[in-house]
Amino acid sequence: MPRGRPPAHTRPEVVAAAIAVADADGLDALTMRRLAADLGTGVMSLYTYVRDKEELLDLMVEQVGEFDPAFGGDDLLSLVGWQRALMLRHPWMPAALPNRRLGGPNTLGYLERGLVALKDTGLPGPAKMEILALLTGFVASYVTNELAQARAGITDSEQVAEHVARLMAAVSSGAYPQLARVMSEGTTAPPPTFEAIAARMIAGLLGG
Template structure:
């Protein structure tokens, strides 16, 4: 089968990907491990963004031939799965739970946000695929355990965790985008001036009221995230 660096196939059987030993599927054993290759890809994505991660570029980073990488990841989609699961090993899965499922779920959401901010490529990656690696499943198990006191059925707990993860990913993507926009002070000043004019034109009274209220709120990103997280979690129905 012809392989391309940007293949969207990602058709590897999860049993082969996650259950097999760390060895190439055929031929002589290369002088590289799957973990080392994945670590190099993560470092590249952290530094330059996910678009910089190609099979050829990762091979160059580890000093391997491209064909050696295909023994471990047949395409970029599989490599992304490996990357997501490896960084998921950074998430806490054994910390004590309080038994207050809403409080514990908020802690999990904060952990996810901090994790995604460390790896800004993650929000887009996790929303585009379902990764079933051991680290990912360990964190999922931790979240489902935290939700058990809610009394919800397992399927509902899965849905809540998916809802939380989607919210955190979207919020971090917004934060990262806003941080980049803030690097252009001229653009920020122009936008502020424009919104002030719109608020004063009399045609947008609701927006004017909202902007006036926002002016008095602290601009701390942690406080903003906590407000949004509280609204989400406290609004969940445990019935």
């Protein structure tokens, strides 16, 4: 029985090419037409590797998600630090993560590490899963802000100073007495680090 022509690429090669496009030019630049052009193949041939772009995004998130042991053990602070570094290396990830159909070994390995960190908390399973989802959302939001600052060429301190100036202008009207009271307690503290915010959030989620 005659056999068809062997595929020109492997699925990991196609996914790696998609990651390269998204890393270089953003998620909006990743179209099946652009990917086919970069691979030197026809658009329709891509559908022999993936069902659609949604599956391609699932595979991209999985493929970049290998855990780096340099980030330490299975404590939650190490895990969110790893997530932040991963998202900074691949700036398209915060936008790609919502509603993903994830279940590969890298994604499940991260989930397992998170559950190990939570195993002695006494929390029920659904609460543990919710905490991990909330932490991922926090990291994605934080990185999105970091990337926006970098594009605008501003620092944390400059952003905070601008925000404080707007708040001070607002409270001078007398319409926000509680906000005015808080602002009067001081606005010159340096912005907290990612680690400090993450540690506070983790403590709050665990009831600490």
